[in-house]
Amino acid sequence: MPPAEPLIVICNPGDRRSEGIQLARSRLGMPPALLIPYAGLLQGQPLADLLEQAMQQHLDELPGQRQAMQQQLPQLAQVQADGLREQAGTMQQRNGQPGLTELAAQGRDSNWRSGPAAPAPDTIPPLLRLESPGGSFEIERALIALGAPDAPDADDSLHPYGSQPDLRPLSFKAAGVLKDMPGVLHHPSQWFRGYCRLLARIQREAGQLLPAARWTNDPGEIAAMTDKRRTQQILAAAGVPVPRPLRGSSGQAPVDYGSLRELMLSQRMHRIFIKLASGSAASGVIAYQLNPATGAEVAVTTIGVENYITRPPVYYNSGKLRRYTDPALLAGIINWLYRHGAYAEQWIPKPGGSGQSFDIRQLVVAGRACHAVARVSTTPITNLHLRSRRMTPAEAGLTEEMQAQVRQTAEQSLAAFPRSSVAGIDVLVGSTGRTYTADVNPFGDLLYDVEYHGCSIYEWEMKQLPWRNLAL
Amino acid sequence: MTVVKLSIDYDAFEEGKRIETEIEQLSNSPEAAAVSSLTIGDWGQAYENSPEDAIQALVKHSASFPALRRLFIGEMGYEECEISWITQTDLSPLLPAYPELQSLTVQGGTNLRLSQLQHDKLEELIIITGGLGKNVLADIAAANLPNLQKLELYLGVDNYGFDGGLEDLYPLIEPGKFPKLTYLGLKNSEIQDEIAAALADAPILDQLETLDLSLGTLSDTGAEALLASPRIKGLKLLNLSRHYMSDGLIERWKKSGLPVDVSDQQKTDDDDDWRYPSITE
Numbered sequence: 001m002p003p004a005e006p007l008i009v010i011c012n013p014g015d016r017r018s019e020g021i022q023l024a025r026s027r028l029g030m031p032p033a034l035l036i037p038y039a040g041l042l043q044g045q046p047l048a049d050l051l052e053q054a055m056q057q058h059l060d061e062l063p064g065q066r067q068a069m070q071q072q073l074p075q076l077a078q079v080q081a082d083g084l085r086e087q088a089g090t091m092q093q094r095n096g097q098p099g100l101t102e103l104a105a106q107g108r109d110s111n112w113r114s115g116p117a118a119p120a121p122d123t124i125p126p127l128l129r130l131e132s133p134g135g136s137f138e139i140e141r142a143l144i145a146l147g148a149p150d151a152p153d154a155d156d157s158l159h160p161y162g163s164q165p166d167l168r169p170l171s172f173k174a175a176g177v178l179k180d181m182p183g184v185l186h187h188p189s190q191w192f193r194g195y196c197r198l199l200a201r202i203q204r205e206a207g208q209l210l211p212a213a214r215w216t217n218d219p220g221e222i223a224a225m226t227d228k229r230r231t232q233q234i235l236a237a238a239g240v241p242v243p244r245p246l247r248g249s250s251g252q253a254p255v256d257y258g259s260l261r262e263l264m265l266s267q268r269m270h271r272i273f274i275k276l277a278s279g280s281a282a283s284g285v286i287a288y289q290l291n292p293a294t295g296a297e298v299a300v301t302t303i304g305v306e307n308y309i310t311r312p313p314v315y316y317n318s319g320k321l322r323r324y325t326d327p328a329l330l331a332g333i334i335n336w337l338y339r340h341g342a343y344a345e346q347w348i349p350k351p352g353g354s355g356q357s358f359d360i361r362q363l364v365v366a367g368r369a370c371h372a373v374a375r376v377s378t379t380p381i382t383n384l385h386l387r388s389r390r391m392t393p394a395e396a397g398l399t400e401e402m403q404a405q406v407r408q409t410a411e412q413s414l415a416a417f418p419r420s421s422v423a424g425i426d427v428l429v430g431s432t433g434r435t436y437t438a439d440v441n442p443f444g445d446l447l448y449d450v451e452y453h454g455c456s457i458y459e460w461e462m463k464q465l466p467w468r469n470l471a472l
Numbered sequence: 473m474t475v476v477k478l479s480i481d482y483d484a485f486e487e488g489k490r491i492e493t494e495i496e497q498l499s500n501s502p503e504a505a506a507v508s509s510l511t512i513g514d515w516g517q518a519y520e521n522s523p524e525d526a527i528q529a530l531v532k533h534s535a536s537f538p539a540l541r542r543l544f545i546g547e548m549g550y551e552e553c554e555i556s557w558i559t560q561t562d563l564s565p566l567l568p569a570y571p572e573l574q575s576l577t578v579q580g581g582t583n584l585r586l587s588q589l590q591h592d593k594l595e596e597l598i599i600i601t602g603g604l605g606k607n608v609l610a611d612i613a614a615a616n617l618p619n620l621q622k623l624e625l626y627l628g629v630d631n632y633g634f635d636g637g638l639e640d641l642y643p644l645i646e647p648g649k650f651p652k653l654t655y656l657g658l659k660n661s662e663i664q665d666e667i668a669a670a671l672a673d674a675p676i677l678d679q680l681e682t683l684d685l686s687l688g689t690l691s692d693t694g695a696e697a698l699l700a701s702p703r704i705k706g707l708k709l710l711n712l713s714r715h716y717m718s719d720g721l722i723e724r725w726k727k728s729g730l731p732v733d734v735s736d737q738q739k740t741d742d743d744d745d746w747r748y749p750s751i752t753e
Contacts, residue, residue, distance in 0.1 A: 134749060183747025268486065270519065281748070291557055293520045298554055304747070319746040349481065349551035357551050380551065385748045431481050431552075 005124040005467055007033035008051065008213070010041070010202060011131035012139065017446060018131065024458035032058060038133050041198065042142035047205040125212035127467060130202070130222055132443035133195060134280075137180040144187050145175035147194030158203070158223040159196035160230035161277075166190045167339045183304075183316040185276075185284060189340040192278035196223045214467050217442050218419035225417065225442040228343040229253075229277050238416035241409065241436045243428070246272055246344040254344055257334040264290050269346055273438075274334065277341030280441060282383035283317050284337055287347060288330075299324045300380055303333055319386060321379050348428045348436055350382070351397070358382060358396045359438065360427045362410035363445050363452075365461050366469040367421070369407035370452040371445075374398070402429060409435040416440075421470050422461060474506040474539075477547070479513030491515040492529040499529075499536035509542040518548065519557040522583060527565060534569040541572065546579035553580075556602030556632035560584035567591045581633050584608055589615035598624040598657075603633030606640040613643035620650045624657035624684065627667075637663070638670050645676040657684030657711075664715075668694030672701035684711040686733070691716045699724060707731065714738060 007025070011018045013035040022032050034054040041050065133139050145151060149165075150172045156162030166189040170178070178186055199219035206213060217225075224230045235242050246263055247253055254260035264270055270292055276284025286301040304318035315336055324330050334342075350357035358376040362369055374396035375382040376389040393403045410425035417423070417440070424444020428436045445457050452460055478494045491512065498504055512530075515523045523545055530543075543566065546558050558580025564587045567573070574595045578584065581601030586608060594617050599608070604627050612623075623644070628634045641658060643649065656676065658667050668685055677683065683704070685694075695717050698704055707730070714736040717725075722734045 183749060270517065289554065291519050293559070317748050319748050
């Protein structure tokens with residue numbers, strides 16, 4: 001095996017994702033990834049400092065890997081920013097290891113940036129990988145604060161709709177004291193703005209620090225995948241089949257409950273999915289139907305509501321699907337969703353017998369479809385959080401031919417994001433055998449106990465994602 | 473023996489495809505004469521359109537389907553249409569057109585009627601709804617079905633159209649009404665306890681092999697009445713699955729040695745609700 005390029009992962013160290021990556025690397029005989037904590041970045045520490053800390057930690061914790069790390073370290077040497085060299089020099093004095101100053105010099109001498117030819121083995125530039133920022137309320141709160149109008153770093157360049165202000169934003173200070181209420185959707189649009197700002201900052205700092213590094217998924221594309229409105233535009237423009245968006249004859253999208261119902265009737269699209277634009281994990285998803293004959297409506301959703309007399313309602317992710325038919329309640333929920341950005345599309349009936357339906361979560365790595373899981377549910381919302389059953393696509397009843405079509409649709413979907421190499425694509429199979437992409441999840445690779453050619457997801461990714469296979 | 477299902481999905485309907493055309497094409501095909509079981513699925517946005525045209529086409533072309541024995545009108549899942557929103561119509565014209573029919577299944581209760589329910593050979597009538605109107609119950613009570621062996625009614629809830637009560641069910645369980653009946657299902661009901669209590673001592677139990685009270689709100693109240701009745705001892709199956717009985721009562725059923733299905737116990741409390749964070753996949 002040629003020397004592996006160093007991997008730098010921006011994540012919440014200790015979570016299942018980072019642990020899974022380290023386990024896979026250890027099994028494959030690769031040196032561990034350097035883990036950069038989101039928490040540190042959100043506390044204002046520069047990426048350079050955190051990277052140094054991560055390197056130091058590895059040397060301290062894994063003395064047995066000292067030699068391997070020493071071989072790795074030169075490959076991290078792409079430092080340009082002058083200010084960073086001083087810090088790096090300090091590190092050299094501390095531990096007697098080659099510091100970033102020397103490494104930077106080596107990096108500058110490499111021919112990597114001069115063209116697409118393979119770099120010399122000792123100057124392989126590192127891979128940079130962003131992981132899901134989820135799973136920690138402190139991170140969520142810090143991102144909502146970062147999305148505040150008065151936040152210190154307000155680079156909205158990666159936000160697909162960054163110029164549209166968020167409704168009733170929380171100030172930096174107010175966001176910082178939000179209380180942890182499990183499942184509560186605190187301020188999804190401001191969270192997304194904060195996340196886009198963090199992505200922009202990481203991209204900026206990484207570009208200065210490690211200009212030759214490559215991203216497994218480009219930060220800007222992660223932002224686009226996380227906004228379902230933008231995702232569907234990109235997919236449609238690339239010719240990927242997607243469920244038809246709910247739009248008026250002149251292209252206008254709904255903006256609230258009233259315009260949504262009007263458009264459903266005028267477009268004769270009586271069954272739709274409404275999705276929170278920046279939601280994931282079935283957060284803020286409604287399967288909504290409007291009966292054109294009677295005006296009745298039925299919504300099945302994960303959204304729970306707590307109503308109060310003296311303050312606005314609190315919306316939360318319920319693990320138990322709820323069914324609403326009360327127009328006043330539904331108007332409240334749908335208007336709230338649209339204030340935070342929402343996307344509505346045709347409800348493609350999912351296949352499945354005996355009251356069950358399914359879709360396929362198809363992982364694509366480096367351009368090729370690999371691990372796949374059918375998510376089987378007795379409800380219209382199939383996400384695994386809702387205790388859907390997992391099956392292989394074959395067990396769910398898909399023929400070889402249909403599985404191939406699912407894989408092709410998924411590959412085509414990721415190809416629409418040319419600077420990204422890993423995504424979990426949610427593919428719907430319509431009753432007539434057509435396939436549609438419903439979602440592109442930049443962190444959609446956390447699938448347990450699924451193997452492809454004998455590899456777990458992370459083992460497969462580590463083998464498939466050397467720099468030369470990246471979608472660049 | 474040929475089994476056929478015809479269905480028009482949303483897009484096909486929008487593109488102008490129609491169920492009556494599909495039926496006509498089938499009737500003109502060489503396989504028509506062998507069709508023994510025909511299922512009409514979604515006839516195109518069934519929350520808005522009734523199967524009127526499908527029924528007319530089936531009546532018009534009945535001569536092309538001499539082998540037809542089983543007919544299902546409205547087989548669709550919630551992915552296609554909410555059961556309680558399926559628009560039905562009066563299906564009676566089908567019966568004289570298919571004198572050899574043995575089994576009729578209907579799904580959807582909105583606007584459903586069976587106004588002239590007469591058939592010499594029909595053995596099985598199944599009506600699946602979220603709420604069955606008492607006018608349909610009256611249609612069945614007035615029926616003449618001398619060969620009926622299985623009657624299975626999903627009664628549902630008043631929100632979705634069940635506007636009847638016990639008084640509308642009594643005429644259906646009079647001895648002699650359906651002399652050959654061996655399977656009675658009065659199920660999926662929000663008054664399942666009342667139904668259980670009313671049936672516990674009903675003479676019709678003496679002719680039944682299966683009593684199906686599943687899928688409803690049956691609790692200990694209705695179950696106690698059944699347990700106390702000597703008439704249930706002759707049943708080959710008492711189906712009480714998906715119920716709200718207590719653990720204690722389930723235990724008593726098990727000890728009774730009776731052929732009873734008490735699976736799929738439902739919990740009445742709300743402890744099962746949990747919340748989950750958004751950004752986890």
